[in-house]
Amino acid sequence: xxxxxxxxYDHLPEVAELTVESDDIRHGERKPEAQVYxxxxxxxxxxxxxxxxxxxxxxxxxxxxxxxxxxxxxGSGFWHWVxxxxxxxxxxxxxxxxxxxxxxxxPAGARHARNDFNAKQYDGAAPPPxxxxxxxxxxxxxxxxxxxxxxxxxxxxxxFNITANTLxxxxxxxxxxx
Numbered sequence: 001x002x003x004x005x006x007x008x009y010d011h012l013p014e015v016a017e018l019t020v021e022s023d024d025i026r027h028g029e030r031k032p033e034a035q036v037y038x039x040x041x042x043x044x045x046x047x048x049x050x051x052x053x054x055x056x057x058x059x060x061x062x063x064x065x066x067x068x069x070x071x072x073x074x075g076s077g078f079w080h081w082v083x084x085x086x087x088x089x090x091x092x093x094x095x096x097x098x099x100x101x102x103x104x105x106x107p108a109g110a111r112h113a114r115n116d117f118n119a120k121q122y123d124g125a126a127p128p129p130x131x132x133x134x135x136x137x138x139x140x141x142x143x144x145x146x147x148x149x150x151x152x153x154x155x156x157x158x159x160f161n162i163t164a165n166t167l168x169x170x171x172x173x174x175x176x177x178x
Contacts, residue, residue: 064140
């Protein structure tokens with residue numbers, strides 16, 4: 001297997017580090033079928049993973065959670081999940097919080113932007129055969145209560161606004177290949 005490229009956050013302005021943990025996924029380990037897409041030839045359960053975080057700095061007013069595949073053969077990666085305006089008092093999302101149509105445990109006020117499947121939800125791994133892809137589940141502590149964006153905002157624009165307001169960030173990056 002070729003040496004993977006650096007995690008895409010390495011080129012962004014340095015910020016404090018959040019601790020991110022999960023009962024469902026592990027950094028560097030194979031993503032479970034529960035978090036794999038159900039479509040495009042995949043037969044996963046398409047459940048967003050449990051995530052919990054700690055260590056947010058003073059001044060944190062909200063959070064965003066993203067899942068990005070930098071290894072997708074698109075030239076620009078692939079957004080699997082873009083969730084923002086999570087209230088500052090929240091420090092955990094249960095399994096399935098980003099999964100439509102139930103969104104079980106999604107905090108009041110949290111908003112989904114479109115992902116690259118053109119859906120406002122979590123959609124799991126669906127890589128083409130060939131090599132492992134990294135799925136970067138990042139939690140961003142933000143210095144604003146709301147990004148002031150609509151849910152139809154493209155994921156790259158939401159990502160730009162997340163980066164501009166990030167006080168701290170942490171991530172877990174499981175891998176998956178077919």
